[in-house]
Amino acid sequence: xxxxxxxxxxxxxxxxxxxxxxxxxxxxxxxxxxxxxxxxxxxxxxxxxxxxxxxxxxxxxxxxxxxxxxxxxxxxxxxxxxxxxxxxxxxxxxxxxxxxxxxxxx
Amino acid sequence: xxxxxxxxxxxxxxxxxxxxxxxxxxxxxxxxxxxxxxxxxxxxxxxxxxxxxxxxxxxxxxxxxxxxxxxxxxxxxxxxxxxxxxxxxxxxxxxxxxxxxxxxxx
Numbered sequence: 001x002x003x004x005x006x007x008x009x010x011x012x013x014x015x016x017x018x019x020x021x022x023x024x025x026x027x028x029x030x031x032x033x034x035x036x037x038x039x040x041x042x043x044x045x046x047x048x049x050x051x052x053x054x055x056x057x058x059x060x061x062x063x064x065x066x067x068x069x070x071x072x073x074x075x076x077x078x079x080x081x082x083x084x085x086x087x088x089x090x091x092x093x094x095x096x097x098x099x100x101x102x103x104x105x106x
Numbered sequence: 107x108x109x110x111x112x113x114x115x116x117x118x119x120x121x122x123x124x125x126x127x128x129x130x131x132x133x134x135x136x137x138x139x140x141x142x143x144x145x146x147x148x149x150x151x152x153x154x155x156x157x158x159x160x161x162x163x164x165x166x167x168x169x170x171x172x173x174x175x176x177x178x179x180x181x182x183x184x185x186x187x188x189x190x191x192x193x194x195x196x197x198x199x200x201x202x203x204x205x206x207x208x209x210x211x212x
Contacts, residue, residue: 027133029147039145039152041135046143050151050169052201059200061167063156090198094165095158 001082002051002058005030005038011081012040012047019074021047021064044069049078058082063094107188108157108164111136111144117187118146118153125180127153127170150175155184164188169200 001007009028016023021042028038034053039046045063052058060078062071079087107113115134122129127148134144145154151169158164166184168177185193 024135024143025133027131027145027147029130031149037130037147037151039133039147039154041133041143041145043137045156045165046145046154048145048152048154048169050171055201057201059151059169061169063154063165063167065156092196092198095161095163 002053002056003030003034003036005036008036008038008049008051009040011078012038012049014081015062015074015077016040016042016047018077019062019064019071020069021074042069047074047078058084065094108159108162109136109140109142111142114142114144114155114157115146117184118144118155120187121168121180121183122146122148122153124183125168125170125177126175127180148175153180153184164190171200 005028009026013023013026021044023040023042025041026039028036030036036051039048044065048061050059060075062074064071075089111134115132119129127150129146129148131147132145134142136142140159142157145152150171154167156165166181168180170177181195
């Protein structure tokens with residue numbers, strides 16, 4: 001499945017919807033001999049995946065903003081759909097400014 | 107410039123080339139009332155940008171793999187082109203496995 005572009009595209013789109021995000025576009029590429037890179041663009045930033053089927057490894061980024069979108073729901077769905085035997089999750093806060101948090105204005 | 111889609115597209119493409127990456131595609135969006143989201147797809151993963159002109163803030167991700175690509179060169183170029191008065195840079199290692207580092211097979 002890490003080499004199945006259509007499956008991964010559906011997976012990321014589903015994850016975006018599950019998180020409450022608004023999908024605005026997508027772009028996916030299949031590499032030779034194997035591997036898929038893809039981005040689902042959302043109004044609240046993006047969800048990306050890069051796979052290395054030869055290593056049974058995938059790197060996923062769920063970049064969201066605002067209080068209405070829950071990136072963990074997206075991450076969880078992707079992890080489940082991929083049937084990951086193990087995964088690690090890192091949360092990074094972006095754009096924190098003194099005394100206030102940047103909110104997505106769009 | 108944080109609201110100038112064409113400028114940002116050129117900027118990220120130039121950054122990709124500067125870092126030694128191979129560009130395979132791009133997708134950029136302009137939001138209303140303002141703001142740009144864009145991804146330059148590279149064989150070695152991706153470079154993305156999300157801008158909040160109303161906050162004079164941009165979030166850039168430079169995701170690369172392999173020894174031939176230098177993500178810092180891309181980050182530096184983008185920071186310079188945007189004329190950032192301040193910036194913060196965080197480096198995250200992805201996909202490190204026990205006793206070996208994942209190399210990009212493509």
